[in-house]
Amino acid sequence: MKQKTSHSQEETEVTSGVGSLPVGGENSAFASLSASLEEIRKLKGVIGYIIRSNNSAIVDLPGSDKISEYALLTSEIHESCENIKNQFNLGETETAIIEGKNVKVLCLSVGENRISVLMEKDANHAWIIKRILL
Amino acid sequence: MTQAYSNPLQIIIDEFKNISPEIKRTFVFKTNGEIVACNETTTDDQSKKLATTFLNLSSKAEVIGGIETLTIQGADSQLNITSTNNNYYLTTVSSRSVDVKIVTSLTRVIIPTVMTLMDEISSDTSDNELPQNVESETKPTEEVILSPQEPISNESATEVQATFSSDPPLPQPPVTQFMVEKIGGLLVPSDTVRVDSGVIKKWSDLYGDIQITQIHIETLEGKTTTCKFRPVKEADINAKGIIQIPEKILQSLQTSKGKLVIVKPVITQS
Numbered sequence: 001m002k003q004k005t006s007h008s009q010e011e012t013e014v015t016s017g018v019g020s021l022p023v024g025g026e027n028s029a030f031a032s033l034s035a036s037l038e039e040i041r042k043l044k045g046v047i048g049y050i051i052r053s054n055n056s057a058i059v060d061l062p063g064s065d066k067i068s069e070y071a072l073l074t075s076e077i078h079e080s081c082e083n084i085k086n087q088f089n090l091g092e093t094e095t096a097i098i099e100g101k102n103v104k105v106l107c108l109s110v111g112e113n114r115i116s117v118l119m120e121k122d123a124n125h126a127w128i129i130k131r132i133l134l
Numbered sequence: 135m136t137q138a139y140s141n142p143l144q145i146i147i148d149e150f151k152n153i154s155p156e157i158k159r160t161f162v163f164k165t166n167g168e169i170v171a172c173n174e175t176t177t178d179d180q181s182k183k184l185a186t187t188f189l190n191l192s193s194k195a196e197v198i199g200g201i202e203t204l205t206i207q208g209a210d211s212q213l214n215i216t217s218t219n220n221n222y223y224l225t226t227v228s229s230r231s232v233d234v235k236i237v238t239s240l241t242r243v244i245i246p247t248v249m250t251l252m253d254e255i256s257s258d259t260s261d262n263e264l265p266q267n268v269e270s271e272t273k274p275t276e277e278v279i280l281s282p283q284e285p286i287s288n289e290s291a292t293e294v295q296a297t298f299s300s301d302p303p304l305p306q307p308p309v310t311q312f313m314v315e316k317i318g319g320l321l322v323p324s325d326t327v328r329v330d331s332g333v334i335k336k337w338s339d340l341y342g343d344i345q346i347t348q349i350h351i352e353t354l355e356g357k358t359t360t361c362k363f364r365p366v367k368e369a370d371i372n373a374k375g376i377i378q379i380p381e382k383i384l385q386s387l388q389t390s391k392g393k394l395v396i397v398k399p400v401i402t403q404s
Contacts, residue, residue, distance in 0.1 A: 084187060084206055088159070090227075100202060102198060118198075122391065
């Protein structure tokens with residue numbers, strides 16, 4: 001299930017599974033990253049992804065029952081990592097990897113775009129990072 | 135329990151900087167946010183804030199089955215939080231140039247092993263202490279007065295002595311860490327793993343005539359199984375430190391290729 005939403009409507013639209021707005025034309029990085037993520041999505045072991053900018057968001061995750069939970073979690077990961085980074089002077093955060101029991105989440109920021117890729121635990125996240133940052 | 139953990143953990147954590155100077159900060163916290171051990175370069179405020187932030191995040195991570203590890207890579211430094219086997223979280227902050235193998239060994243092998251040992255010691259202690267307390271409370275001492283003519287029976291004493299063997303006790307099974315490889319094929323039995331032959335030889339040398347037919351495998355997440363084993367085929371020259379596990383056992387252990395497991399031989403004293 002792939003959804004494009006405006007940022008202000010993101011939560012309601014993602015959870016309700018309706019609504020679609022075109023990707024902001026002024027954010028070419030967003031468009032380029034979205035294209036890369038669309039290719040990454042086809043890789044074995046990749047479950048889905050979420051990309052958000054200030055104006056737009058794309059959620060491509062299977063099923064509809066867990067989308068809001070994933071969206072909430074990835075948003076929280078980005079926020080928490082930002083806090084932790086500042087607390088421990090880690091410098092500019094490049095990536096964050098969170099491994100759960102079944103799923104691994106890769107989070108990274110490229111400019112104003114926040115990317116989260118959900119994958120199976122044995123998927124090669126290093127390769128995906130390279131692919132995104134190409 | 136916390137006190138039991140705290141001192142050995144503190145000692146080990148203090149040694150981290152000697153093992154790998156790139157590890158700048160290390161601390162352990164519990165699922166309730168309590169800081170159990172902390173190195174001197176980390177302030178209370180830092181460790182407590184991190185624990186709070188992480189636990190808050192963890193509470194929202196049920197959708198991915200909770201958080202086992204979190205790694206944040208900054209430009210020069212990285213922070214890693216690893217869930218140990220007992221609801222404790224180990225945090226390390228290190229430079230990006232740190233040797234990943236050393237950090238993995240410390241965070242995923244050494245600390246969980248120490249915690250497991252501490253658990254065992256702690257439970258052994260409480261097992262030994264509890265019955266004594268119960269006995270003293272519930273069973274008042276009974277005095278038995280024997281008449282001078284009644285001979286004291288030596289039967290029970292003989293029985294007790296008979297239970298001791300003259301053989302020296304067997305050594306504790308050695309624990310070896312392996313990296314998992316998947317094995318498959320038509321001729322591969324699904325209930326048998328293959329182990330580095332060098333390790334099997336060490337077991338044979340250690341236990342002599344005792345035949346070892348099974349091994350006990352434990353993942354770092356605490357899943358265990360016991361199964362048959364064979365040596366890795368000689369053709370696999372890169373099999374040092376490797377355990378080859380068929381799909382069925384991988385599933386039961388919920389592990390996969392590249393993960394670490396701890397293996398020890400099952401010794402049955404005949």
